[in-house]
Amino acid sequence: MKKLQLQRYNAGQRSNHWAVVTCFVLAAASGFALFHPALFWLTALVGGPQWARILHPYLGIAMFVLFLGMFFMFVSANRWRKEDSEWLASAGDVVSKGNQAQLPQNVGKYNGGQKIVFWLFTSCLVVLLATGLLFWQAWFASSVPIGLQRVAVLLHAVAAFVLVLGFIVHVYAALWVKGTLHAMVRGTVSGGWAKHHHPQWYREQMQGQAATKVPRK
Numbered sequence: 001m002k003k004l005q006l007q008r009y010n011a012g013q014r015s016n017h018w019a020v021v022t023c024f025v026l027a028a029a030s031g032f033a034l035f036h037p038a039l040f041w042l043t044a045l046v047g048g049p050q051w052a053r054i055l056h057p058y059l060g061i062a063m064f065v066l067f068l069g070m071f072f073m074f075v076s077a078n079r080w081r082k083e084d085s086e087w088l089a090s091a092g093d094v095v096s097k098g099n100q101a102q103l104p105q106n107v108g109k110y111n112g113g114q115k116i117v118f119w120l121f122t123s124c125l126v127v128l129l130a131t132g133l134l135f136w137q138a139w140f141a142s143s144v145p146i147g148l149q150r151v152a153v154l155l156h157a158v159a160a161f162v163l164v165l166g167f168i169v170h171v172y173a174a175l176w177v178k179g180t181l182h183a184m185v186r187g188t189v190s191g192g193w194a195k196h197h198h199p200q201w202y203r204e205q206m207q208g209q210a211a212t213k214v215p216r217k
């Protein structure tokens with residue numbers, strides 16, 4: 001029997017997402033290694049200490065540029081609406097009751113929590129890029145006053161810390177809500193998943209011609 005599957009991400013969007021993830025993991029590993037000697041061993045992931053120092057800024061820039069692609073593709077679905085505030089008010093229930101929680105019936109493609117994470121990712125990446133350029137020894141640091149570089153180093157570390165927290169929440173939610181990972185791996189979600197977690201998006205998909213039935217593999 002064929003089960004209803006809804007297309008959530010196309011191949012380009014998925015490739016873009018996983019390219020961002022690859023850059024994030026390598027930039028985070030090399031960045032942590034530069035941050036504290038106890039994390040020096042992480043340099044092994046990028047080819048040793050010299051490579052960690054050379055590659056870290058380029059990995060960060062690659063992540064930013066690749067994320068821009070996702071930003072423009074998903075920004076309109078992540079605009080804050082009043083129903084997101086309602087979702088946020090019921091977020092406690094989602095955590096404590098799991099699948100039994102009574103969710104608002106007007107959640108669109110993304111819920112309030114996902115939108116917060118999206119804007120958190122965006123702002124952290126902007127801060128990381130802007131501050132990172134200011135103390136990039138190989139190119140710009142020599143023409144930046146040392147006081148400004150120090151502030152930039154501090155803000156860079158704070159933004160990285162917040163980004164990692166957002167990342168943990170994002171991955172936890174992706175694994176915790178059964179069926180979500182499938183969206184970013186195969187591109188589709190089940191009709192039941194959409195109806196339960198994103199009822200407004202589900203209705204839109206069913207009303208429009210966008211709903212496609214593909215065989216469940």
Ligand code: HEM
Nearest residue numbers: 020021024070074110114115118121171174180181183184
């Ligand atoms: C191992 C790490 C990661 C996993 C397993 C993962 C998983 C996922 C999944 C399953 C979705 C689909 C959610 C849905 O459609 O409801 C998604 C969406 C998304 N992910 Fe990730 N992700 C990871 C890392 C990242 C990183 C590092 C970033 C950016 C810094 C990122 C940015 C996004 C964005 C922007 C979306 C679109 C949804 C939105 O706008 O809220 N992800 N991810």
